[in-house]
Amino acid sequence: MIALTLPTAGRQSEIRIARGLLHSEAAPLVAATVPGRRALIVSDTNVEPIHLAPLASGLQQAGFTTLSLALEPGEQNKTAASLERIYRACHLAGLTRRDTIIALGGGVIGDLAGFAAATWQRGIYLVQVPTTLMAQVDSSVGGKTAIDMPYAKNTVGAFYQPHAILVDPDTLDTLPPARLSDGLAEVVKYAAIRDPGLLDLLEGRSLADLDYATLVERSIRTKADYVLADEFDQGLRMQLNFGHTLGHAIEQLTGYEAYFHGEAVSIGMMLALRLGAILGITPPGLIDRLGSLLTALGLPTTPPPLPAERLLGAVRGDKKLLGDSLNLILIRELGEAIIHPLSLNELAMLYAKLPPTPGAPA
Numbered sequence: 477m478i479a480l481t482l483p484t485a486g487r488q489s490e491i492r493i494a495r496g497l498l499h500s501e502a503a504p505l506v507a508a509t510v511p512g513r514r515a516l517i518v519s520d521t522n523v524e525p526i527h528l529a530p531l532a533s534g535l536q537q538a539g540f541t542t543l544s545l546a547l548e549p550g551e552q553n554k555t556a557a558s559l560e561r562i563y564r565a566c567h568l569a570g571l572t573r574r575d576t577i578i579a580l581g582g583g584v585i586g587d588l589a590g591f592a593a594a595t596w597q598r599g600i601y602l603v604q605v606p607t608t609l610m611a612q613v614d615s616s617v618g619g620k621t622a623i624d625m626p627y628a629k630n631t632v633g634a635f636y637q638p639h640a641i642l643v644d645p646d647t648l649d650t651l652p653p654a655r656l657s658d659g660l661a662e663v664v665k666y667a668a669i670r671d672p673g674l675l676d677l678l679e680g681r682s683l684a685d686l687d688y689a690t691l692v693e694r695s696i697r698t699k700a701d702y703v704l705a706d707e708f709d710q711g712l713r714m715q716l717n718f719g720h721t722l723g724h725a726i727e728q729l730t731g732y733e734a735y736f737h738g739e740a741v742s743i744g745m746m747l748a749l750r751l752g753a754i755l756g757i758t759p760p761g762l763i764d765r766l767g768s769l770l771t772a773l774g775l776p777t778t779p780p781p782l783p784a785e786r787l788l789g790a791v792r793g794d795k796k797l798l799g800d801s802l803n804l805i806l807i808r809e810l811g812e813a814i815i816h817p818l819s820l821n822e823l824a825m826l827y828a829k830l831p832p833t834p835g836a837p838a
């Protein structure tokens with residue numbers, strides 16, 4: 477078992493990674509972390525039938541009274557209405573400040589249940605048990621929790637570090653391949669900004685051949701480094717946004733339906749690499765290397781046919797925008813990201829220098 481501790485401002489998050497963890501150590505680890513013996517396990521209707529039983533029975537053997545709530549799956553349910561269902565279940569389960577919410581699922585469940593834990597009785601114990609690659613390598617670590625509002629994604633939330641993050645890479649066995657590709661985009665991001673050695677674990681292998689346990693561990697170590705350095709996203713942590721400024725714009729313009737998040741990030745990373753090359757910052761060879769890798773991992777690398785003005789208009793609406801300027805994350809060399817501040821106008825002029833995307837309206 478891999479054991480890491482992430483000491484943040486408010487608390488120590490204990491991270492454990494091991495194959496088979498849900499069937500063995502997960503429940504004793506929860507018992508050793510939290511004082512109360514009541515737990516609400518929040519999952520969704522895809523995850524619950526596959527992964528709830530071993531965790532719930534382990535917890536019961538460890539002396540817990542558990543209640544489980546399975547929400548409808550998907551981003552469209554990351555809403556205030558789902559949050560309200562969680563609060564009602566907290567009430568039914570009689571959760572006090574000594575008790576625990578366990579998020580068993582992907583990033584949607586992690587963000588929702590995390591926000592519920594941050595706010596129920598002003599903060600109770602939170603354990604993340606991520607079951608998608610996206611959640612294992614990214615969303616379960618770092619304490620960002622949120623729900624979507626009808627007018628903006630992730631716009632109501634809190635920084636709330638989990639007390640424990642228990643990762644069982646075996647849960648990925650039941651994930652559809654497209655969802656693996658989706659999470660791998662974030663792994664390629666970590667390779668590009670910080671950990672070039674990850675490429676040795678990714679290149680020349682098929683999705684079925686990848687060593688997910690090692691990819692998850694390396695990714696979590698990288699994310700944890702950023703969170704330690706800049707928990708509240710004021711500086712260095714921005715590097716984790718590589719590929720996300722333009723990726724979010726693409727997600728938004730396609731109504732969050734055409735692409736999984738990781739697919740949009742893949743396109744966003746390729747655009748950021750190409751923009752960096754125009755500025756003389758990114759070595760052109762890197763574009764080819766990462767482009768081939770992303771393609772091999774089943775990810776798209778070119779934007780949909782959208783007029784540049786629409787894409788830049790969507791960037792303008794991004795919540796990370798600071799007045800008229802933004803911080804674009806560029807890659808100076810493999811494993812080295814820089815924060816490149818520029819105005820929206822400068823971005824528009826730079827974007828105009830990209831060769832046109834096939835099929836895009838002029």
Ligand SMILES: NC(=O)c1ccc[n+]([C@@H]2O[C@H](COP(=O)([O-])OP(=O)(O)OC[C@H]3O[C@@H](n4cnc5c(N)ncnc54)[C@H](O)[C@@H]3O)[C@@H](O)[C@H]2O)c1
Pocket residue numbers: 520521522523526549550551554581582583584585587607608609610611614615616617618619620621630647648649650651652655658737
């Ligand atoms: N908090 C953060 O720092 C952070 C970072 C990245 C993403 N996010 C958020 O995460 C969300 C995306 O997360 P996601 O990609 O995990 O999506 P998701 O939670 O919607 O899960 C994807 C799908 O996989 C299913 N699923 C989950 N685990 C499974 C398993 N083991 N076997 C079979 N099916 C399974 C789910 O039911 C769902 O249908 C977005 O809302 C995003 O905003 C948050």
Ligand SMILES: [Zn+2]
Pocket residue numbers: 614662720737741
């Ligand atoms: Zn992301």
